[in-house]
Amino acid sequence: MPSDPAATGALDADFPDHFSGHAADYAKARPTYPAELFAHLASIVPACGLAWDVGAGSGQSACALAEHMQRVVATDASAEQLAAARPHPRVTYLEARAEGSPLDDASVDLVTVAQALHWFDIDAFHAEVRRVARPGAILAEWSYDLMTVEPAVDAVVRHLYRAVVGSYWPPERIHVEDGYAKLAFPFERVETSEFAMELEWTLEQLLAYLGTWSSVRRFIDARGEDPVAALRPEFDAAWGLDERRLVCWPLALRVGRV
Template identity: 40%
Template sequence: MKDNFSNQASEYSKFRPTYPPELIEHIVSFTEKRENALDVATGNGQVAQQLSDYFETVYATDISENQLLHAKQILNVIYKKLPAEKTDFEDKQFDLITVAQAVHWFDFDIFYPEIYRILKPNGIFAIIGYGLFKTNPNTDKIVEDFYYNIVGPFWDAERKYLDENYQTIPFPFEELETLNFENKFTWSYEQLIGYLETWSAVEHYKAHNNQNPLDLIREDLKTSWETSEKEVTFQMLLRLGKLKV
């Protein structure tokens, strides 16, 4: 698994969107027991913290110590620095395992056997994500040009899985039918820019060109944003599965 986000841990915790409570509730509704949950590649612990309302114990792992340092401390959430593909958990330990906005970074050939090892036979595996947000037409045009053309060459190859709505990732599970969800926010201009700053392609562009690519669109973006309703919508991606027997 790549670590693209340690350098942005503070901004990540401040500007990355949270997940809709109704989405988390929907995922949890599929579980038979609610003893142990695991959030893999937890980042700053967003999903783990939401799961803590439902499970006796929630484990949350990440390879970035810096990300974990920005996670909120909750009594029944245990953070551990571990790679997704190789954990130290017991066989058949978890009722639910979640991965939010991260599964595309994993080595599937190693990761999925690990899920089969640590997930209970009747447990649930959930992949959560979101792609490019939508907002007003003028801002969409600026952001899409930024996404595809300005920083487009600097996205890691794995980003394609998000562009393809997680429909092309390997998914060796008995897939369950789910509802559709979206995430809506009203953002200030600072929140919009702050979120764009967390993109891994922005970091790669900076490293390659010694320049912040957001400087190329900052003024146009501000003009379009200040004259809009400032609403942002993310279509949520969700795939749920059980172990194949």
Template identity: 40%
Template sequence: MKDFFSGHSKIYASFRPVYPDALYHFIFRHLKNKSTAWDCATGNGQVAKILSAHFKEVYATDISQQQLDHAFRAHNIRYSVSPAEQTSFHDAQFDLITVAQALHWFDRDRFYREVKRIGKPGGLLAVWGYALLYIEPVIDTIIMDFYNNTVGPFWDDARRLVEQEYKTIAFPFEEIPAPPFSIDVQWTLEHLTGYLESWSSTQKFIRQKGINPVDAVAETLRKHWAEGESKKVSFPIFARLGVI
């Protein structure tokens, strides 16, 4: 199990982007029933929060208790610590299983076997992620340099699957083609730098070198970003939806 987020769970909960309603609407319209859902690798519970408004029961798991400590609470969400690949859930329990920005960390063969065990026949597995953000050309160039060169050596190899938008992974389900989506938000520079600090590669850099590399990139970005100014930030979303 790879846990790269427990040590900075509060930062993660504060600065990670929120997925658009259009993504959920696409998933929900292909569902036959909305009784029970499992949000796997729930992190701060942002997906579980949305699911709780549409399902009678939502089960949300993560390998990090620290992440769950900062998760959204609702009466019909049951949080627990569990790996993706082996759970205590019943056979054919879930109408929908979701994995947001986490499938690349899993032992996918074992996870898929678990999905087929605990998913209801005809239920759905929805997995998605988001690519590197873009803002405007000069800022995008600075962020790309930070991504590739400053913290590039500190990314886990699994990050390449995100860069490939999950197109290269096996997905042993009857697939429903998914359109592209986008997260579009207005961020200040402070929010952007908080997000950069939440990267697993940034945290690994800090642990190994004892300094925060975001401080230097923030100084460079300030030359192009006025104090208090908000800019549009976009994250392309890629998704795969399969029938269990």
């Protein structure tokens, strides 16, 4: 039986929602995860039947999972985020909290959480994972912190991150900086390879991504100024004449068997 709070589809507003107000920008500007990650996860699940992508946002992971799984249920507490998600014939998007899904008991082969775990009630979410997981199912949780480009660009990004918008980060951000190391993980660990997102981006793409940071949006709401736009001259000087540069985000990944 699905848990009642999320199965209704009528969610209360008491959750840390930092992205609904710019869901369309988020869907366009956020980086995509490496295809090798999803292929690896599919290789260690008990079956490639049903995957549950939790905190799915606009579907960056869900559509990649659908290349390997027969069906993906992608849930998020933000209807605005889901409305901006890319459709896929094997992905079903549902508005639901991570702590109470609309999924049946013992029905899921793979549970994934991409850059969203720090917003959850961890113990309640892990209890929900146990409920929906088939025997031997896999849970994969990952996050990514600051990207690297090249030293001059990285210095401007760090200045934005710490000195300019540092006080506007939600407190949960510390868990991203820690790579989720201090969050409970009560499952049998499965050793995995290291993965990273690597994309060749223009400066405009990088700035659009920085504009989706929750701290940047909170800064704009509080002060009526765009801190990314204010640093545009510094970014132009650091980026130089190359149209595109390699942008890399190492993933902090933890995988367990339920």
